Amino acid sequence: MDSTQRRADAAGNRDRIIQAARAVIANADEVKLNAIAKQAGVGQGTLYRHFPTREALLAEVYREDVDELVAAAPALLAEHAPLTALARWFDRVVEYAQVKREVFAAVEAGVWRDLSAHGLGPIGAALTRLLDAGKAEGTIRPDVDARDVILLIGYLTRLEQDEWDARAGHLLHIVLDGLRRPAA
Structure with missing residues (x-):
């Protein structure tokens, strides 16, 4: 060979x-x-x-999931109106957050800080792209930014496994409703 x-x-x-x-x-x-x-x-x-190490493997799973989530934003914007793209991106966030929650539970604190540094930057940039497109179209509130949304969706890591299916998507739809620009 x-x-x-x-x-x-x-x-x-x-x-x-x-x-x-x-x-x-x-x-x-x-x-x-x-x-x-x-x-x-x-x-x-x-x-x-x-x-x-176990942590090295889990960290790589996390990094790949972040990369996939980030890459989804421009692809969704190319196919959908900004608000729909954001809603579909949130659907992917539900999947990502479930894995992230499990990974973070398994990875020690030092590695967690490194993973957070890798994840928030690219995810924030992808989210900013989605929000900016919605703002330009007039469907997203002008007073929100990526950090607002990241803080709001941070609850996903606190959901118990037995309530995940019932609450994760539902709560993201509530966040999405809050991001919509109110009708004039």
Whole structure:
């Protein structure tokens, strides 16, 4: 096997490990690395070569989710009016926040600070893009900014798992209603 094939195999293993970790985080009460390795179809040695600690793996799941959430904003604006794009972005926030909550519960405080620094900047920028488009269209209140919204949606990390389905989306719709520009 040449070095190009080994790199491709390693990248495939890494991607499978991250996808398996995402699934385990979403569906298990406890995140166990051996379960992730098994679901990814790799040995524990392969998992540890890519992610030497549990925290490193969980941090990478979080970073990828942030990147996907950020990339969704311009794509949604290209397809929808700003208010609809924001509503659909909020739907993705519900999915993201559920994973984030599980990841943050599993990651120690020092790593959490690093993850927050990575997440708030790009997420704030994506949110600003959505809000600015709505303001320009006249559908979003002119007096709100990304930090306002981030503070408001921070409640998602405090929801209990058994109330997630009933409350997460509903509460984001209430936030969305509050962001709408009142009719003149």
